[in-house]
Amino acid sequence: MILSLSCPDRPGIVSAVSSILFETGCNILDAQQFDDTETDRFFMRVAFCRLEQSKSEAEVAALIEDLAKRLDMTFTLRQSSARKRVMLLVSKFDHCLADLLYRWRIGELPMEVTAIVCNHGREHLASSDLGDLPFYHLPITKQTKMEQEARIWELVQQTNTDLVVLARYMQILSDGFSAKLSGRCINIHHSFLPGFKGAKPYHQAHERGVKLIGATAHYVTSDLDEGPIIEQDVERITHRETPDDLVRKGRDIERRVLASAVRHHLEDRVILNGRKAVVFTG
Incomplete structure (x- = not known):
């Protein structure tokens, strides 16, 4: 799956995203981030996969949705195989x-x-x-x-x-x-x-x-x-x-x-x- 997001910059965003993926049993394959000091916004793209014992896709999405509300985050989440x-x-x-x-x-x-x-x-x-x-x-x-x-x-x-x-x-x-x-x-x-x-x-x-x-x-x-x-x-x-x-x-x-x-x-x-x-x- 691919998660891309942007939000006002603040400490702990990477940790929060990584924690959700870890706690739901997902494995991060690639992660990139950028702090725009001119606009004070944070940008991130994470590619990850769900392992055998991981939470369902809907559960992962729900947790990310909750995080987005707390951080005033705009995001997209989709299966990398979806064309x-x-x-x-x-x-x-x-x-x-x-x-x-x-x-x-x-x-x-x-x-x-x-x-x-x-x-x-x-x-x-x-x-x-x-x-x-x-x-x-x-x-x-x-x-x-x-x-x-x-x-x-x-x-x-x-x-x-x-x-x-x-x-x-x-x-x-x-x-x-x-x-x-x-x-x-x-x-x-x-x-x-x-x-x-x-x-x-x-x-x-x-x-x-x-x-x-x-x-x-x-x-x-x-x-x-x-x-x-x-x-x-x-x-x-x-x-x-x-x-x-x-x-x-x-x-x-x-x-x-x-x-x-x-x-x-x-x-x-x-x-x-x-x-x-x-x-x-x-």
């Missing part, structure tokens, strides 16, 4: 989608794909092996934006989707839709944020003559490209390279950054901390 349900949104560029599906099929990403939603036709996703996964073509215009987002939200609810991934979905979500997906929608932006927000970041980077380009995976908020950052990476470039060269190199960065961020979320390694995210890497 989160993920919906993938994409536009014409499907390199991130193809990569996520490949990693999912070889078992690298422990998730259940609930649907693939594209604002363009299926023919634009020729490099992605969609198999028999549910596919929805939901075109969008300025006039139909609200209706299209309402349909996506219906799909999220109908499929019990836990996480929405914008795998180069080149549409800006409305404030209302972003709020509905708060903390469970990951976007890949093709620049090293906070630099070069918005459209055509590689062209912006080329115009500025940068020597590094990057990609950023972050949670979606109503503020464009301002959500809590989960993962980033960069690659060195030179003055000789054109915007097309940057786009080509950027595809590789985008794929690995997005896959890493999604994996962190699936494994409950990310805990929100205001405008930032605490990420317990494996």
